[in-house]
Amino acid sequence: MYGPSLEESDDEECSGDSRWITWYCGLKGHEFFAEVEEEYIKDNFNLYGLRGRFQYFDHALEMVSSSEPPDEDDLADVEFLELYRDAADLFGLIHARYIASPRGLQVMREKYLKGTFGTCPRVLCDRQHALPIGLSEDLRSSTVMLFCPKCEQTFSTKSKYKEVDGCYFGTSFPQIFLQSYHAMVPVQPPRPFVAKIFGFKVHKHKSLISRKLEDEDAKRQAAEADSKQTSEQGYPKTQVANM
Ligand SMILES: [Zn+2]
Numbered sequence: 001m002y003g004p005s006l007e008e009s010d011d012e013e014c015s016g017d018s019r020w021i022t023w024y025c026g027l028k029g030h031e032f033f034a035e036v037e038e039e040y041i042k043d044n045f046n047l048y049g050l051r052g053r054f055q056y057f058d059h060a061l062e063m064v065s066s067s068e069p070p071d072e073d074d075l076a077d078v079e080f081l082e083l084y085r086d087a088a089d090l091f092g093l094i095h096a097r098y099i100a101s102p103r104g105l106q107v108m109r110e111k112y113l114k115g116t117f118g119t120c121p122r123v124l125c126d127r128q129h130a131l132p133i134g135l136s137e138d139l140r141s142s143t144v145m146l147f148c149p150k151c152e153q154t155f156s157t158k159s160k161y162k163e164v165d166g167c168y169f170g171t172s173f174p175q176i177f178l179q180s181y182h183a184m185v186p187v188q189p190p191r192p193f194v195a196k197i198f199g200f201k202v203h204k205h206k207s208l209i210s211r212k213l214e215d216e217d218a219k220r221q222a223a224e225a226d227s228k229q230t231s232e233q234g235y236p237k238t239q240v241a242n243m
Helices: 020-025 038-042 057-065 072-076 078-098 102-114 173-180 208-242
Strands: 131-133 145-147 154-156
Touching (some): 020 057, 038 078, 072 078, 102 173, 131 173
Antiparallel strands (some): 145 154
């Protein structure tokens, strides 16, 4: 697990330069990654608190910042591979911060619009584009998952992403993304599943999404009634005060 593979992705998103990061993001299964800019990594502020999480921080940072990708000899060298693991983790943790930055969000927005992260597997979400999410901020706790902004459920990814750690994206990324780009929040509520037997609706059976929608509706109506009542009660008082 987490070993490097020389197989390159079919995705033609690479910028063409030969940095380690470009090489790493171009590997098969690494299509979700945004290429972190050199300036972002050079800024010590962005690396704050990461040193203590790595045994060979300086060497790992050197590898990540390298202007050359590894060659075949490197990838056969045990020492190199040990350091590579640290470098990949360091890059991943920097990446989780980068994609929450304005520039990183823009890169992820382009990928989202293209559907690079895939679509929600729920049929009633009509191939809604999904976003990557982690279930933990700790390394090797879980692999990257998909979050659907329509049904707000989390799903497993395809097997080719099974070696990508979830914490390389973080647990808050979809929320930060959708708060930054309000227009990306699906306007249509998710279509609930209606349970039927031989064409007849199952009496009193409601799906989780139906209940959620009804709940939100009831809350909205209560809030509306509340504000109406407040303004009605407030009106005469103002009038009295004015008189
Ligand atoms: Zn969905």
